[in-house]
Amino acid sequence: MTLVRSIFLRREAGILVMIVIFCTAVGLYKPQFLTGQSLKIILLLTPLVMIGAMAQMLVLVARHVDLSIGSMLGFSAMVVGLMYREYPDVYWLLGFPVAILIGAVLGLGNGLLVTIFSLPSIIVTLGTLSLYRGLTFIISDARQINRSVIPTELKVMSRTSPIFDIPWIILIAFGIALMTFIIARHTQLGRQIYALGSNPEAAPLRGIDVTKVTLIVFTLAGALSGLAGILYASRWGFVNPSNTGAGFEFQVIAAVVIGGVSINGGIGTVMGTVLGVLLLGCVAAALPLLGIPGSTQNSIYGAVILIALLIDRSVRQRGINRTSRVVE
């Protein structure tokens, strides 16, 4: 197999091609789409989804799914918002460890339910999706945390930049992607997550502590959702019990699946996931330019997922057929 072909067989190349085709097409129609300004818009649309996608990628690779990440995001953001409201003097950075810790506890809850009771994660997290959202309403008295409450230092993080004019919030998201890459590729934990997802029956026979690995994966997903929660407060400047994080799991799963992560576990890369997130970001940024109303966004997302999967399937199938013929 030639190098070129082996690259083209990779999922990542396919998504990259889709991004290029999509951006070129939109750019031909609306040239301002291909400017640095719109790149920044695209990037600003992505950080939360990027972080959520990293969490979801690890969960899917382990042959589980976490539907509750939007609710964990909402709950963590609400706890932090309440903290800022009740204790206006608290040091603003404290919101980060609090959000991450709260998220981690919720994620651990998911993990415990999955491991101790051997329940399917799709059912457990469907339950906690509702449960955690309901708790968000209870602790907030169903009231929104307003702009005035969120510390200014936190809010400007999505505009100010320490380097290259890239806002903090984007740097954090890419930092998380890098961290996930290192975990997935270069730690024993990462390889065990892939092994577990690839063959759950064989995992214990090869000395993998399935319970421990599963708990870590769900806790990590919670912690990252918590981080996304405080970044939500930074980006939008408010926390709303019903809107914050609602539908987040859908965008995240869309990005991850487009990025080539298998819902059957064992397969998926950080690079693919990042590209999946960017493709969705491009679509989201193009919609207002093309004059498509935001209300159609969900159906467009849905269509993008299906188209991406169909293109990928046919391209890769052809690639595989060709290779096998070469082997003969």
Place this chain on the structure above:
Amino acid sequence: MLIEASGISKQFGGVEVLSNIDLDLHIGEIHALLGENGAGKSTFAKILAGVHRPTRGKLKLNGKPVDISSPIAAQKLGIALIHQEPISFPDLSIAENIVMGRQAGGLFSRVPWTKIIEDARRYLDMLDVSLDVMRPMRGLSIANQQMVEIARSLASDSKLIIMDEPTAPLTPREVDTLFKIARRLREEGRTIIFISHRLEEVRVLCDRVTIFRDGAHILTDTIDAVTDEKIIKLMIGRTLKKYMRKHEVTVGETALEISNLSLPGIFEDISFSIRRGEIIGLGGLVGAGRTDVARALFGVAPAATGRITVGGVEAKIDKPADAIKLGLAFVPEDRAGHGIFSTLSVEHNLTATIPDKIAPKGIISRRHEKRISRKAVDDLSIRLASLRQPIIELSGGNQQKSILARWLLTEPEILILDEPTRGIDIGVKAEFYDMIGDLAATGRAILLISSELPELLSLCDRILVMSEGRVTAELPRESATQESIMQAAVPRGIRAA
């Protein structure tokens, strides 16, 4: 003495599958472990490998008592079990599969990729296997997967390597390679337990032989001290009686005729015909294309060119529904994968092919369904607790009977049976032979695919032998022998060894 097992017993839910096994294994020997299906060979192997724990009994390793509490404990003690179809992580690289389970350090410690890759290469080199260690396991041939497993056992410096029926899925050439490696491992002072059904292999490879029967130890001796006849007699505990067909059948008109059936790369130029009342055997090695021909006939993966005539009329079979309409039935080889709906009840499994009969007015009638399935169960004497029992709870033989029963309910004229008696015990096998004979006697045409030569020889009127996608011999019942079938089955083409 490497392993001394004394008084090993194992119970599963009150059923004793191993009783009081005493067995010593020498350092640097290849030790055959023989016995019928269900004799307890695999259970014993799994006890040594830490998968199961014995209910009673003691194990000594190098003279010291050991407790093999888990597969990892076994690995640390230097015991490796190689499954017939190796357990692996299909999405992980070969290199990772070789080292998985041996990593030092905690969960957040670094993966030493360079070392892993070098180690994996070295162990595969020791086996003279050239594989890209970074490619995923998925798509590797079973022979190569076994090699990776052996490399894995070398990586943990195993002193005892247990191979559970390793040769069954291999080609003769791959078997040769495996034997060479086994002998080399013996020279290095490692001990190998070789579990197999093939006596000829045991004879060329093994030093000593142990026979289990019904969970009990029957004999251990050097291989040269026992004859094949004695081994067989001890395994089955009685002399093997050749099965005879009960009926003399009058052969009717041609039921199925196929000519020049081809599917490029899979099988080529297949022609034969079956008449009513005839049983045609299709012999050959695994991978010769027999199942593919059956699948083409049944429309699962239709042939590219060629003609199929059913009852004298040219037929077009593009999907299984076409085949069913023409009166064909197909009992597939892979029972778990293609045969049963494992979570459904026996009853629903039986009636799955005949929706019209159980729902005469479009709505399923419980009364009809129950009557029909009860009769099917009685006809084939399927042993079960209740019709509503999930089919997966039945024994393999009774599952197989249920699948046959399901197809008989469609009142087929032509039956294709792919390895119908694989993995079922001798008693049920005999019942199957009777059933197949009865079906032929009632004027059905039967195509029987089997890897068991005695089965072909005793049941079939004619035997076609396939090799590398072609029919290499057509042997009438009178002149067919095990030798003549094997002669035709061994690949001789350019692609062959």
